[in-house]
Amino acid sequence: MLALVAAVAALPVADAAYTATTSTPVNTFTAGTVALSAAAPAGKVFSVANAIPGSYGASCVITTYTGTAPATVRLYFTGVSGTLGNYLVARVQSGTGTQTDCSDFTSPTTLYNASAPAAGGPTLAAYLAAHTGWATGDGAWPVTGPATRAWKFEYLLIGDDNAQNSTLSFTAVWEAQT
Numbered sequence: 100m101l102a103l104v105a106a107v108a109a110l111p112v113a114d115a116a117y118t119a120t121t122s123t124p125v126n127t128f129t130a131g132t133v134a135l136s137a138a139a140p141a142g143k144v145f146s147v148a149n150a151i152p153g154s155y156g157a158s159c160v161i162t163t164y165t166g167t168a169p170a171t172v173r174l175y176f177t178g179v180s181g182t183l184g185n186y187l188v189a190r191v192q193s194g195t196g197t198q199t200d201c202s203d204f205t206s207p208t209t210l211y212n213a214s215a216p217a218a219g220g221p222t223l224a225a226y227l228a229a230h231t232g233w234a235t236g237d238g239a240w241p242v243t244g245p246a247t248r249a250w251k252f253e254y255l256l257i258g259d260d261n262a263q264n265s266t267l268s269f270t271a272v273w274e275a276q277t
Contacts (some may be wrong), residue, residue, distance in 0.1 A: 131168025135275045137161065140199040144252050144271050150183075152258035159201040160250045162273050164242040170275040173236025174210075174250065176227045183267035184224030188213050188255040191226065193238045196249035204251050210238050223254060223267070233274050242275070 139160040147156060164172060174191075191211040196204040213221035230237045240248055250273075256262065 131166065131277070133166040133168055133170050133275045133277055134164070135166070135172060135273060136163050137273055138163075138199060145254065147254075150256045152256055152262070154256040155254065157201050157251060157253045159196060159199050159204055160252070160271065160273075161197055161199060161247060162250065163245075163247045164275060165245050166242070166275065167244065168277050169241070169243045170277045172238075172240040172242060172248070172273055172275045173233060174238045175230045175232055175236040175272050175274070176269045177231065177272055179227045179231075179267075179269040181266035181268055182224075183256075183262060183265035184227055184269075185222050186257050186259050186262035186265065187223040187267070188257060189223035189226060190251075190253045191237070192251045193240065194249050194251065195247075196251075197247065201249075201251050204249055207251065208238075227269055233276060236274065 137160050140158055144158050144160060145156060147154065162172065164170065189211060190209065190213070192204075192207040192209050194204055194207040196202075198204075211221075211226045213223065213226065229235060238250070252271075
């Protein structure tokens with residue numbers, strides 16, 4: 100028996116064990132994107148010179164969201180200067196369409212409609228002043244993938260001698276945030 104114990108003690112120790120493994124395929128993460136572009140006539144909402152009382156204009160800006168992340172798009176205005184906005188009746192709408200001349204604008208939602216500026220009523224100046232950044236932006240448009248929206252701007256210059264030689268300039272900004 101001593102010989103058997105000695106023979107077993109002389110055997111090399113093997114690293115024998117039962118094992119099993121499992122794994123998942125390669126794991127990946129990709130960040131979403133937020134991408135927004137705008138098309139406007141001559142790159143601007145308006146470019147009007149020598150307007151007289153009764154001057155009217157309409158223009159559509161077509162915004163296209165091509166991001167992959169869900170976002171909300173809002174419209175606001177920066178760089179507002181001049182006093183002519185106090186004499187402009189305005190309407191701003193969002194809807195569908197692809198033409199910057201508004202020829203196919205449909206399904207309007209009115210964001211602002213100043214139709215009676217007499218006696219200090221609402222004008223374009225009031226609308227511009229109320230929407231100066233993302234927090235006060237207008238027309239919240241939720242997007243979850245590629246989408247297009249038309250934004251129609253209309254103006255009418257009222258008859259008021261104080262409007263003579265006045266100017267107005269502003270930048271319309273559409274911002275998408277997740």
